[in-house]
Amino acid sequence: MNEPAQPPPGQPAIILCEPQLGENVGTAARAMANFGLRDLRLVNPREGWPNDRARAAASGADHVIDAVRVYPSLKEAIADLRFVYATTRREREIGKPVAGPREAAAQMRASAAAGRPSGVIFGRERTGLTNDDISYADEILTLPVDPDFGSLNVAQAVLIVAYEWRIAGIADEAAALPFRSPGDGPAPRAELIRLFEQIEGALEAVNFFRPPEKRPHVVESIRSMLQKAALTEQEVRTLRGVVAALERRPTRPRKLRDGTITTERGKFD
Amino acid sequence: MNEPAQPPPGQPAIILCEPQLGENVGTAARAMANFGLRDLRLVNPREGWPNDRARAAASGADHVIDAVRVYPSLKEAIADLRFVYATTRREREIGKPVAGPREAAAQMRASAAAGRPSGVIFGRERTGLTNDDISYADEILTLPVDPDFGSLNVAQAVLIVAYEWRIAGIADEAAALPFRSPGDGPAPRAELIRLFEQIEGALEAVNFFRPPEKRPHVVESIRSMLQKAALTEQEVRTLRGVVAALERRPTRPRKLRDGTITTERGKFD
Numbered sequence: 001m002n003e004p005a006q007p008p009p010g011q012p013a014i015i016l017c018e019p020q021l022g023e024n025v026g027t028a029a030r031a032m033a034n035f036g037l038r039d040l041r042l043v044n045p046r047e048g049w050p051n052d053r054a055r056a057a058a059s060g061a062d063h064v065i066d067a068v069r070v071y072p073s074l075k076e077a078i079a080d081l082r083f084v085y086a087t088t089r090r091e092r093e094i095g096k097p098v099a100g101p102r103e104a105a106a107q108m109r110a111s112a113a114a115g116r117p118s119g120v121i122f123g124r125e126r127t128g129l130t131n132d133d134i135s136y137a138d139e140i141l142t143l144p145v146d147p148d149f150g151s152l153n154v155a156q157a158v159l160i161v162a163y164e165w166r167i168a169g170i171a172d173e174a175a176a177l178p179f180r181s182p183g184d185g186p187a188p189r190a191e192l193i194r195l196f197e198q199i200e201g202a203l204e205a206v207n208f209f210r211p212p213e214k215r216p217h218v219v220e221s222i223r224s225m226l227q228k229a230a231l232t233e234q235e236v237r238t239l240r241g242v243v244a245a246l247e248r249r250p251t252r253p254r255k256l257r258d259g260t261i262t263t264e265r266g267k268f269d
Numbered sequence: 270m271n272e273p274a275q276p277p278p279g280q281p282a283i284i285l286c287e288p289q290l291g292e293n294v295g296t297a298a299r300a301m302a303n304f305g306l307r308d309l310r311l312v313n314p315r316e317g318w319p320n321d322r323a324r325a326a327a328s329g330a331d332h333v334i335d336a337v338r339v340y341p342s343l344k345e346a347i348a349d350l351r352f353v354y355a356t357t358r359r360e361r362e363i364g365k366p367v368a369g370p371r372e373a374a375a376q377m378r379a380s381a382a383a384g385r386p387s388g389v390i391f392g393r394e395r396t397g398l399t400n401d402d403i404s405y406a407d408e409i410l411t412l413p414v415d416p417d418f419g420s421l422n423v424a425q426a427v428l429i430v431a432y433e434w435r436i437a438g439i440a441d442e443a444a445a446l447p448f449r450s451p452g453d454g455p456a457p458r459a460e461l462i463r464l465f466e467q468i469e470g471a472l473e474a475v476n477f478f479r480p481p482e483k484r485p486h487v488v489e490s491i492r493s494m495l496q497k498a499a500l501t502e503q504e505v506r507t508l509r510g511v512v513a514a515l516e517r518r519p520t521r522p523r524k525l526r527d528g529t530i531t532t533e534r535g536k537f538d
Binding site: 143 | 304329414421439451472487497504508510514
């Protein structure tokens with residue numbers, strides 16, 4: 001993973017998941033630049049990175065191309081974000097809220113105003129996002145295309161999202177209110193993902209996933225519930241303690257009254 | 270001038286003034302089709318018409334390509350319209366009102382409702398519209414691009430205009446989306462409360478609530494997370510299975526392959 005200069009805080013990240021063609025990375029960068037976005041992240045670009053065709057197709061959006069960050073997996077690409085949309089044009093059997101670009105832009109502006117970075121994941125040119133990819137997102141973002149002809153390429157979808165982000169910055173009601181919603185806001189995605197992995201590991205250990213072919217659906221359903229709860233960091237810690245306790249796994253060493261150290265049935269805090 | 274079937278009345282016409290590349294005509298047609306527009310007019314396309322590259326670039330928007338009308342001059346292309354926007358990204362010394370795509374879309378919707386067809390003129394790829402071209406328009410339409418990087422191609426500009434037209438026709442963005450948020454809604458509170466009790470009982474059994482005076486706060490925190498997730502009935506069932514599995518409690522009787530009935534480590538479904 002390379003680490004170029006950080007983009008301005010608050011802007012949504014645009015995450016392209018396994019883009020196949022460098023040219024499409026470039027046209028997406030150009031679309032972003034037009035509406036002032038700069039945080040472009042790539043998960044496993046098929047043609048590798050850096051890519052000359054991407055730069056050429058960016059038509060001068062070199063500041064976006066130069067700041068691209070590349071990640072080996074989607075979960076690493078979103079680790080620092082606190083609210084994530086997955087774009088899809090097909091309805092999925094996943095119980096996630098669905099937003100259009102205008103509602104999503106308003107939500108991401110509010111999130112940014114509260115200091116919580118957000119992002120939008122775009123899928124592969126041919127096949128889009130898998131259900132597993134989508135299971136890492138809080139909500140689904142879809143575009144109001146004609147149901148008889150929905151055929152946007154990735155740069156066009158990025159363009160609409162970036163456009164709505166820019167327009168949404170013009171009047172931010174939340175910033176004008178005398179006080180805000182309580183709360184720390186959602187945990188960094190990395191912590192949520194560790195919780196996913198802990199729960200899935202614990203369930204694996206008790207042979208919960210049977211028959212095995214049902215596993216992906218059950219995993220998606222559990223992740224989806226956890227996403228919906230918009231867990232704070234503290235809540236993620238509490239839940240991890242809950243899972244560890246139910247697993248009857250030692251949590252952390254503690255001293256008993258008689259002075260011995262134990263990790264048995266540790267209290268979590 | 271060819272005369273194909275008339276597009277639906279009321280839709281704005283998209284007029285490309287002397288487009289240089291057939292490919293750009295095609296990508297503009299594709300952008301239109303995504304948001305339900307069909308009235309594409311060309312003024313003196315440099316590569317002539319019909320154009321194979323246009324059709325290829327339209328990615329299936331054949332109904333738009335087939336309905337294209339070609340005119341020898343801009344004034345003929347707009348002759349039947351009653352309100353016309355000219356797009357430009359540079360300020361001109363022309364005393365015309367300037368609108369953004371959202372305001373323009375609202376205006377064109379109102380115009381359509383009054384039976385007055387409108388249209389939007391887009392300029393040449395390299396040089397845009399001349400002041401003379403613009404003199405035929407009622408108002409100027411410009412896009413809210415970043416002043417430091419305004420570089421939309423013609424299909425991208427058409428995309429934004431078509432997108433705003435589509436949204437402007439629907440009071441509620443959600444109604445324009447190809448699919449909605451899932452509609453099961455939250456589970457009856459009784460089921461949620463049973464889940465609370467199951468979790469709290471399971472944690473009691475592993476002495477999770479220590480010191481006891483912390484119990485109320487931890488219980489409230491866990492309930493709060495579960496409330497925030499707005500769990501459906503199915504999700505409550507899944508979670509109850511998860512908790513039962515982690516408790517290593519028998520869930521429900523099932524038949525083994527040898528025919529015996531067991532409740533050991535039952536599969537949850």
